[in-house]
Amino acid sequence: MKVLLFNGSPHKNGCTYTALEEIAKTLKEEGIDSEIYQIGTEPISPCRGCYCCGKLGRCVIDDKVNEFVDYASGFDGYIFGSPVHYASASGGITAFLDRAFFTASRWQKGNVFKHKPGAAIACARRSGTTATLDQLNKYFTITQMPIISGRYWNMVHGANADEAKQDLEGMQNMRFLARNMAWFLKCKEAGEKAGIEPPKQEQVTYTNFIR
Numbered sequence: 001m002k003v004l005l006f007n008g009s010p011h012k013n014g015c016t017y018t019a020l021e022e023i024a025k026t027l028k029e030e031g032i033d034s035e036i037y038q039i040g041t042e043p044i045s046p047c048r049g050c051y052c053c054g055k056l057g058r059c060v061i062d063d064k065v066n067e068f069v070d071y072a073s074g075f076d077g078y079i080f081g082s083p084v085h086y087a088s089a090s091g092g093i094t095a096f097l098d099r100a101f102f103t104a105s106r107w108q109k110g111n112v113f114k115h116k117p118g119a120a121i122a123c124a125r126r127s128g129t130t131a132t133l134d135q136l137n138k139y140f141t142i143t144q145m146p147i148i149s150g151r152y153w154n155m156v157h158g159a160n161a162d163e164a165k166q167d168l169e170g171m172q173n174m175r176f177l178a179r180n181m182a183w184f185l186k187c188k189e190a191g192e193k194a195g196i197e198p199p200k201q202e203q204v205t206y207t208n209f210i211r
Contacts, residue, residue: 001185002033004075008082008093010041015123015164016081019156019174023079023121026178032185035075037068044095047102059103065096069104069112076188077117077148077181080136087128089135101139111143115198117184119148119177122155123164129155144199148184150177 005024009016017036024034045061052060059066072078080097082089104112120136122129130153140147150173158164165171 001076001189002035002074003027003077003079003181003185004072005034005036006078006080006093007036007038008080008090008096009039009123010090010092011083012038012040014083014161015156015158016083016121018158018161018164019121019123019171020079020081022171022174023178023181026175027182030179030182032182037071039092039096040064044092045099046095047098053103053106057107059099061099065099065103068096069100069107070109072100072104073107073109073112075116077119077185078113078145079119079121079148079177079181080139081121081123082132082136084122084124084128084132087131089122089132094135097136097139101143105143113140113143113145115144115146117148117181117188118143118145119181120154121174121177122153124155124157125159126157129153129157146184148177148181150174150180152176 005020007017007020020036024036027034042064050060082093085091101113118140120133122132133153137147152173154173154177156164156170156174157167
């Protein structure tokens with residue numbers, strides 16, 4: 001089993017990375033492999049709302065988002081981390097995940113994230129973390145992903161990596177989150193071995209509120 005840790009910060013080794021690194025260490029202790037994916041600093045185009053992914057099975061904007069969705073399909077769980085920019089998730093991760101999750105539901109290989117566990121973490125100097133977590137969690141709820149929690153809101157505070165490490169409660173909660181993720185994955189694997197099938201899927205009904 002393997003978990004993809006997504007660093008949605010333009011800073012490769014900043015606060016968000018530091019929190020994800022703590023998660024990675026704990027997952028390893030629990031026998032779960034993980035890998036940190038860096039969003040980097042390249043510009044990410046926002047979703048155009050063209051719905052071409054429904055026909056192509058991939059985003060019409062051929063950049064690293066397509067590469068990510070294809071790569072992400074090989075993982076069993078996901079933790080997405082974002083710094084707080086103006087009291088919400090970073091613009092980079094927002095544009096990236098808008099397209100990634102919309103495309104993933106139409107991917108050529110099938111829905112990449114459905115029924116796989118997901119979690120979000122937020123890093124901030126001071127505030128905006130809960131709004132960021134609420135924003136990121138919506139990607140999971142629209143994709144039938146079980147949400148993994150810690151023992152508190154999944155946040156770490158600090159203006160840089162060194163300060164983030166001093167947030168002992170925040171870093172401890174990253175370990176709680178990692179252990180909960182590992183436990184869920186093991187339970188899911190045990191259920192599959194016992195013959196428990198995924199939930200029955202119905203044909204989706206779309207309703208517009210215009211009469």
